[in-house]
Each structure stands twice: as C-alpha cells, then as structure tokens.
Amino acid sequence: MPEAPTLVADAIRFDAVGKTFPTRPVPLRAVESVSFTVRRGEFVAILGPSGCGKSTLLMMAAGLEVPSEGRLERGGVELVGPHRQTGVMFQDATLLPWLSVLDNVLFPATIRRIPRAKVLDQAMRLIGTVGLKGFEGARPHELSGGMRQRAAICRALVLDPDLILMDEPFSALDAITRDEMGDVLLDLWQHTQKSAIFVTHSIREAVLLADRVLVMSRRPATVAEELVVPFPRPRAPALADSAEFGAVVAHLRGVIARNMA
Amino acid sequence: MSGATLAAPARLPWLPLAIGVLVLLAWDSAVRFAHVPQVLLPSPGSVASSLWQAAPVLARHALATGGAACGAFLVAVAAGMVLAAVMMLSPLLNRLLYPNLLLFQLLPKVALGPLFVVWLGIGLPSLFAFAVFVSVFPVAVGTLAGLRAADPNQLRMCRAAGGNAWQAFWHVRLPTSMPYVFAGAKVAATMAFTGATVGEFISANAGLGYMVMQAQARSDTPLIFAALAVLCLLGAALYGAVGLAETAARRRWGTRR
Numbered sequence: 177m178p179e180a181p182t183l184v185a186d187a188i189r190f191d192a193v194g195k196t197f198p199t200r201p202v203p204l205r206a207v208e209s210v211s212f213t214v215r216r217g218e219f220v221a222i223l224g225p226s227g228c229g230k231s232t233l234l235m236m237a238a239g240l241e242v243p244s245e246g247r248l249e250r251g252g253v254e255l256v257g258p259h260r261q262t263g264v265m266f267q268d269a270t271l272l273p274w275l276s277v278l279d280n281v282l283f284p285a286t287i288r289r290i291p292r293a294k295v296l297d298q299a300m301r302l303i304g305t306v307g308l309k310g311f312e313g314a315r316p317h318e319l320s321g322g323m324r325q326r327a328a329i330c331r332a333l334v335l336d337p338d339l340i341l342m343d344e345p346f347s348a349l350d351a352i353t354r355d356e357m358g359d360v361l362l363d364l365w366q367h368t369q370k371s372a373i374f375v376t377h378s379i380r381e382a383v384l385l386a387d388r389v390l391v392m393s394r395r396p397a398t399v400a401e402e403l404v405v406p407f408p409r410p411r412a413p414a415l416a417d418s419a420e421f422g423a424v425v426a427h428l429r430g431v432i433a434r435n436m437a
Numbered sequence: 438m439s440g441a442t443l444a445a446p447a448r449l450p451w452l453p454l455a456i457g458v459l460v461l462l463a464w465d466s467a468v469r470f471a472h473v474p475q476v477l478l479p480s481p482g483s484v485a486s487s488l489w490q491a492a493p494v495l496a497r498h499a500l501a502t503g504g505a506a507c508g509a510f511l512v513a514v515a516a517g518m519v520l521a522a523v524m525m526l527s528p529l530l531n532r533l534l535y536p537n538l539l540l541f542q543l544l545p546k547v548a549l550g551p552l553f554v555v556w557l558g559i560g561l562p563s564l565f566a567f568a569v570f571v572s573v574f575p576v577a578v579g580t581l582a583g584l585r586a587a588d589p590n591q592l593r594m595c596r597a598a599g600g601n602a603w604q605a606f607w608h609v610r611l612p613t614s615m616p617y618v619f620a621g622a623k624v625a626a627t628m629a630f631t632g633a634t635v636g637e638f639i640s641a642n643a644g645l646g647y648m649v650m651q652a653q654a655r656s657d658t659p660l661i662f663a664a665l666a667v668l669c670l671l672g673a674a675l676y677g678a679v680g681l682a683e684t685a686a687r688r689r690w691g692t693r694r
Contacts, residue, residue, distance in 0.1 A: 238597050239597075240593060240596060240597055258596060258597050258598070258599050260599060262597075264594070264597040264598075266590060266593070266594060268590055270588075270590045270591050270593075270594040272591060272608070272609065272612070274612045274689070274690040283595075283598060283608075284598040284599070286608070287595065287598040287599050287600045287604055287608070288598070288599055
C-alpha cells in the first residue's frame, strides 16, 4: 500500500551531512555535520560569510553535489539527484544568451519534456508578476542585471516547485536593485505555500524574507546558531525601517561576530 | 552600439580596389614595355581574352571542381562535427582519438595525396576523399574547442533542471560551439578547394586543376591564369556562402552575453 504523502511534513531534511572535496594537496572540508529541517511552506535563510561552505550546502540540497557522509531527505525520501519539484536560483541569472526571455523561463519544461502549451500560462503569469511583461521576446543581453535575475526567478518557479533553493541570488546586483528584488521575492512569496532555502551574506535580506535564520560558522560550515524571525506575515518592505527589525539585525550581527572570532 | 554599424550603408572597399587596379596597371605595363614573354607572364588583356574564349570549357571544369569541393566541404563539416561530438560525449574515444587528430593537424596533409590515388585509383572517388581528408580537421578541432567552451554555470543550471549529458550537449554545448564551428568551416572551405585542386593535379581527367596541368603541358600560360582566376572566384563564393550562413546562425544563436 502506498504511503500517504501528506504525512511527510518536511520539505527537506539534512541529517548529519558532511562534505569533503578531494582537492590536492589537502582535501577541503566544506561542510561539517549539518542537521536541520525545512518544513513545508517554511522560508529558511542560511546566513554566513563568503566562502564558508553555505553554497556547498545548497548544491547538495539541489542534488548537484553528493554528501560525503550523512543523509539528505526530500519529502521523506533520500535525495539522489536533481528533484523535479525543486527550483534553483544561482548567484548569476545564468540565462542562455541565445534564447528569448520566454524560452529561458520555459527551459525547465523543455528539459523535463513537458509540452509548452501546458506551462505557457504559468510562464506568462510569472513574467507579468515580476514586471517583465513586454520583454518575453527579448534576449538576455538586452536586459539589465535585475531584469535577468527576475527572469531567473520565473524560470525557478515555472514548474510550480514545492521547494526553491536560492544561492545568493542578488549578490551580483547593485544595492538599490538588490532591495527591489527582495521586495519582488517577498511579494511573490506571500501568496505561495512553497518552502525555500535562501543562502545569503546579507543580514537584512535574511531577516526580511525568512521565517528562520541559520547562522553558519566559518569553514567547515556547521549551524552555529538558529533564530526564529519574530515578524508575522504578510510582511511589507517597510518593515526593514522599523526599530524592532533593526534590533534583530543587530542581534544577528553580534552572533556572526562571535562566531567569526 | 551595433545599431550604428547595422544602419551604415554598405560601402565599396575603395582602397583595396585601388591597389588591385594599380597592380593590374603595373603588370600590364611591365609586360608591354619590358617585353616579358607570354609564356612567363601573359598580359592581363590576354588572360581576359583567354577567359572569354575558353569560357564554355572553363565553365565545365569549374562545375567539376566546384561540385567536388563543395561536396567535400559539406561532408567534412558534417563529419568534423560528428567526430567532435563523439569525442565530447565519450571520454574514452576522446582519449583515443584526440592526440591522433592533433598529430594529423601537424602533418602536411597535402603530401598524402598520392596515397589516395594508390588506394582509390584515378578519378572522382580518390579526389573527393582527399578533399574531405584535408578539410575535416579544422572543423573537428574547432567544434571540439567550442563544445568544451560551454559556460560551467549554464551546464550546472541545465543539470539542476534535470538535464542529462545529452541534453546539456544539445541545449548548452552545441549553441555555444556555433562561432567555433564557423571559424573551422571557413578554414575548411579554403582547404576543400586546395584539396580538390591538388587532387585534380594528380588524379583526375576533369576540373580546373586538371585544366591547369593540361595548359601547362601546352605552355598556354594565359589559360593557366584564366583557370586560376575562376578558381579564386569559386573559393571566394564558397567562403562568402559560409559567411552568410554564419550571419544567419548568429541571428539565431547570437551569443552576446
């Protein structure tokens, strides 16, 4: 008898996951015994300095890297490779320059051999939501950096995944565009039941977007501290200007400083 | 930034043309006033009249050479791309073939022409095979370089979307390789004519290369020049066609980031 999938409350579960890269002359220990769970619909930010191994953590969640030890479960089943219900955003938009914005957004459907007609409505809706209406036929080089990353958001969401993984997706953008993209993501998020892991080195982004923040130690990365963000949803971008928000950011800054010392 | 160059009207290359006219004039006056014998250097006028008189024969032989070279070019492009694809997708075949491919790149391949006559006899098969042989390498090496130049981030994105090695090849590597394929194809276009002409020198009873040998035997130097002029025209035409195809491909797979 098949198991009822509704019993599985966890989107993804890291169980004592470690990762060592066989570099020469000395193997690189990137991740050390990481355990945490992202529940369904939960938005978790992974906060840490550059090069601490948090990206490696995310690549394992995406099925692009295999853990050296420990176990990764996705929806209650061991994760062995890229998952159909997972959307991924990278540091760069990584759009294919020879495809139009629409074809780039539809790329996951192309790869999964899903007929265009089935996902076209969803693609157009997403393109409209992120403010790219009218640019469906444009090539990536005709777009600004922020617009490209918006297209990448659409691509990550086009197959309606239940988990979305974001690897410092706004780190290549200027500060103003970056805040703007945070708002776009926040707005997009209020209306979904998706789970998310958002890797960032921006405390502000982490507190604004996430339900829970995991602060990583220096390499090899372990979860140094966990903080439940005390702000209810829906959140407005103006939240970031409040004193309470500032206090949480300051607290996290202290936590990071302690862990770096 | 490209708008200005696109909007600019096509201009004739006046300076190179002027140099060409100057060389023709110098050539003509050298022959006229220094009394150079026709067998050594015919005047531009006598080459032109030879072109005119021999036009029907030249056309027939041009068809043979042009057909062989264009056919060999197409086969070489297809075979070169397949060879590169196979080496890309199979590490074992890559290890077996690639060093040999590079070795062949270094060889003076034209010197192997007589071997093709030994194996395939005199005539079209040996000449065609030889023309393919000399022009396949630039396409294979160029395409392989292009397939390997794919952006690792794009490949990772493809894999994250669930793409297998074949899909990464088709959707990321192949479009990336297009400029490299065309760079190789342009070299192959000239090599195919070199191969066809040399092949006709040693193993044919038709074609412009054959005609050049015949004219040489009769000391008909103006006809040699006439045949060479037609050969240049054919080579330029194929090169131009590849250029047009490249422009079309660039519109389709433009790789500006």
